[in-house]
Amino acid sequence: MPVNPAHTALWPAPTASGAVDATVHVPGSKSVTNRSLVLAALASEPGWLRRPLRSRDTLLMAEALRAMGIGIEEGVGPDGTGEAWRVLPAGLRGPATVDVGNAGTVMRFLPPVAALADGPVRFDGDPRSYERPLHGVIDALRVLGARIDDDGRGALPLTVHGGGALDGGPVEIDASSSSQFVSALLLSGPRFNQGVEVRHTGATLPSVPHIRMTVDMLRAVGAQVDTPESGGEPNVWRVTPGALLGRDLTIEPDLSNAQPFLAAALVTGGRVTVPDWPARTTQPGDRLREIFTEMGGSCELTDLGLVFTGSGSVHGVDVDLGDVGELTPGIAAVAALADSPSTLRGVAHLRLHETDRLAALTKEINELGGDVTETADGLHIRPRRLHGGIFHTYDDHRMATAGAIIGLAVEGVQVENVATTAKTLPDFPDLWTGMLGI
Numbered sequence: 001m002p003v004n005p006a007h008t009a010l011w012p013a014p015t016a017s018g019a020v021d022a023t024v025h026v027p028g029s030k031s032v033t034n035r036s037l038v039l040a041a042l043a044s045e046p047g048w049l050r051r052p053l054r055s056r057d058t059l060l061m062a063e064a065l066r067a068m069g070i071g072i073e074e075g076v077g078p079d080g081t082g083e084a085w086r087v088l089p090a091g092l093r094g095p096a097t098v099d100v101g102n103a104g105t106v107m108r109f110l111p112p113v114a115a116l117a118d119g120p121v122r123f124d125g126d127p128r129s130y131e132r133p134l135h136g137v138i139d140a141l142r143v144l145g146a147r148i149d150d151d152g153r154g155a156l157p158l159t160v161h162g163g164g165a166l167d168g169g170p171v172e173i174d175a176s177s178s179s180q181f182v183s184a185l186l187l188s189g190p191r192f193n194q195g196v197e198v199r200h201t202g203a204t205l206p207s208v209p210h211i212r213m214t215v216d217m218l219r220a221v222g223a224q225v226d227t228p229e230s231g232g233e234p235n236v237w238r239v240t241p242g243a244l245l246g247r248d249l250t251i252e253p254d255l256s257n258a259q260p261f262l263a264a265a266l267v268t269g270g271r272v273t274v275p276d277w278p279a280r281t282t283q284p285g286d287r288l289r290e291i292f293t294e295m296g297g298s299c300e301l302t303d304l305g306l307v308f309t310g311s312g313s314v315h316g317v318d319v320d321l322g323d324v325g326e327l328t329p330g331i332a333a334v335a336a337l338a339d340s341p342s343t344l345r346g347v348a349h350l351r352l353h354e355t356d357r358l359a360a361l362t363k364e365i366n367e368l369g370g371d372v373t374e375t376a377d378g379l380h381i382r383p384r385r386l387h388g389g390i391f392h393t394y395d396d397h398r399m400a401t402a403g404a405i406i407g408l409a410v411e412g413v414q415v416e417n418v419a420t421t422a423k424t425l426p427d428f429p430d431l432w433t434g435m436l437g438i
């Protein structure tokens with residue numbers, strides 16, 4: 001197989017010459033942008049997304065919806081300011097082909113949308129997408145009335161034979177490998193004839209804030225959703241059938257992508273301000289305020305944004321990251337530079353993310369001289385003096401940013417394929433060097 005030079009290119013991670021002091025404008029949230037696109041596509045009137053994230057995952061989502069007949073146009077927002085996408089809903093069409101790349105949101109949120117199309121929709125993606133769990137969506141859609149051809153593994157590639165409508169109704173799923181199964185069924189639920197009632201039967205449920213994000217965003221476009229938090233049964237979500245409104249929505253900055261920049265303040269004893277940090281949000285990255293404070297920093301939400309200040313010391317933590325799994329690589333990187341050991345728990349499902357993140361973090365940190373061991377559901381990290389070397393990233397954007405964090409404090413770290421950050425943050429290398437004043 002020909003080697004893509006971008007995948008083997010080495011990026012010398014800059015070391016920080018002193019305490020960073022910078023303001024970093026972090027682009028929009030992947031999770032909010034891709035939910036907004038789906039909800040706007042399913043609405044009964046046009047809508048606007050202002051300041052959408054433009055990255056591999058969101059461009060794949062937009063392209064897939066276009067392939068199914070939705071209009072997504074470039075424009076300026078209704079008040080004439082800011083870049084925006086105008087979304088023009090239309091009858092969902094097949095035949096169509098969808099490239100999911102390695103985007104969990106695309107591979108899981110769109111098969112239910114495709115079930116509403118009037119013809120077959122073929123889903124394919126990167127080799128890794130074939131290994132990521134999808135059975136919760138495939139099995140549930142079959143129970144709800146869809147016809148799907150797959151190779152029997154409960155994974156990509158597959159074809160959803162859209163019939164123009166879907167019965168919907170009650171369904172049981174095991175979402176212990178991904179919260180996105182639940183989000184996927186809820187997002188399209190208002191358009192199913194009977195709506196949908198999703199009952200999670202697994203022992204654990206990761207990334208619950210991401211399900212709250214789905215519910216909040218559904219309600220914001222007029223859907224009626226009953227949840228465990230609103231007095232319903234535990235692990236049961238119910239969406240009533242009904243039309244969705246087209247809204248004018250401004251996308252929040254991606255707080256999980258703010259992580260490496262906040263980490264830079266923590267690791268260098270400096271200060272980083274992230275403008276437009278929302279006062280209230282369902283994004284899991286908001287937990288960084290608490291976790292990075294426990295690790296030695298302090299933060300303040302001001303008119304300028306979130307101001308995060310490092311103290312010069314970095315401490316280890318013992319923390320359950322089950323709700324906020326996507327923060328694990330960045331926390332592991334900081335923990336490797338701390339003055340005491342860390343235990344990261346509740347994240348066994350990361351083995352099925354962009355790569356096996358527990359194995360990848362263990363191997364790459366240890367190859368720089370670290371002392372990390374995998375546990376059944378996380379990592380033990382005992383900080384040691386690290387040395388330079390190649391930090392492999394396995395096509396995982398968060399491995400690349402984790403390597404950059406370590407490189408701040410360790411001379412000679414070379415991050416392989418930093419371009420993989422394009423999955424959710426194509427501007428990363430420029431934002432990073434800009435923050436460091438290079």
Ligand SMILES: O=C(O)C1=C[C@@H](OP(=O)(O)O)[C@@H](O)[C@H](O)C1
Binds near residue numbers: 030105326
């Ligand atoms: O719904 C979402 O937008 C996401 C849910 C989480 O997935 P898992 O529940 O599969 O971990 C998270 O890790 C992913 O980055 C984004």
Ligand SMILES: C=C(OP(=O)(O)O)C(=O)O
Binds near residue numbers: 424
């Ligand atoms: C797990 C992640 O992405 P995905 O949406 O592809 O699951 C992530 O961004 O950390």
